[in-house]
Amino acid sequence: MGILQKKLLIVVLLACGIVVYSFHSFWQKDPGDPGESAVSTAPGNLPATNTTVNSPSGSEVVVYVSGGVNKPGVYKLPQGSRIVDAVTAAGGFALGADPVKINLALHLKDEMQVNVPYTVTAAGNGTPNSGASDSKSDDKININTASAAELDKLPGIGPALAERIAQFRTANGAFSDLADLKKVPGIGEAKYNQFKDKISL
Template structure:
C-alpha cells in the first residue's frame, strides 16, 4: 500500500470521527432540551402555581358598616361580591338605602362597605326610612354607630387615628348604647368629648 493510500485512509477515518462526534453532540443537546421542557411548567402557569401553593387570594377580609343587621369584619372567599358581604352581615337594616351601593362590585381585601340609610324630609310620615347614617334628626350630626372613618374624621378633635379606634371599639363591643360611651374609646377624654358632643348622635 502506497503512502498516498495510507494518507487517504487516515483522512477518511478522521472525517468519520468528526461526523460521529458532531452527531452525538447534537443528539445529546436535543435530549437535554426535551428533559428541561418536561420539568419546567408551561408559560403562564407560574403565578397560578405559586398562588395556589401560598394560598394567596383564597379569601378577603372586609368591614361591613352602616345599614346592616350585624355590622362587623367578615371573611369571604376570593371573588365574592358586595351582596355576599351584606348577606353575611345579616342583610339590610330597616331604612337602609340599598340603591346607593353597587351590590355586584367584587370584594377586595381590607375593603370597607358602608351601607347608607335613606334620607327623609322633615315631617315624614310614620314608618318612613330612618335618617341618613351620617346625620341625626338635626340634619347635621354624625351617627357614631354607623358613620364611616371619613365621616368621623370630620368631628372636631377626631383625626384618622381616633376614627379608626372608634370603629374598632364598636366592632369589638357592639354599637354605642349612649353618646357618652364614646369616652370609653382610648384617647377620648372629657375635654375632647366636649368638643364634639353636640355634633354626634346614635
C-alpha cells in the first residue's frame, strides 16, 4: 500500500470517528432534555396545592320575638328558619297566646319582629280589654303574619289584592317596613293611607 493510500485511509478513519462521536454525543444529550421538560411541566409532577375554599359558616338572622311567648327577646337563628323556630327559641307560646293568628310557616328575615298575638281576653288576664288604645292596638293586622283572609279586612283591600300581598311576601320575604306594602302592584300612596294606621309588623 502506497503512502498516499495510507494517508487517505487515516483521513477516512478520522472522519468516521468524528461522525460517530458527534452522533453519540447528540443522543446522549437530547433524550434528557424532553425528560427534564416533561418533569417540569407535567401537571402530575407539580407540587400539591390546597385549592379547597373554606365554606363560610351558615348565615344567621337576628329577630325580635315579642307578644305571647314565654321568653320575649332578641334571638339569633340559622338562615332559613321559620317563625315556628323563633317561637320555640323564645320558650314557646305563653298562656293566652293565639297561634292561629300567626303564620308559623313564614320564613324569618334579618331584623324582623315576630309579635305573637294574644286572644282578646289574654292581655287583661281573662278580662276583656276596655281601654280604647288597647282595642285599637289589638285591631292592627300584622302584615308579616296575617293570612290573605285577614288582610282582606283592611280598608280598600279586596280578596284579590290581599292574595297579591301574601304572594309578594312569600316571594320577597317578610316586610321590614310598613311602607314596603307600596311595592305590591295595586297599592299606591292613596290606598296605603287608607289602612296604614291599621297595620303593624
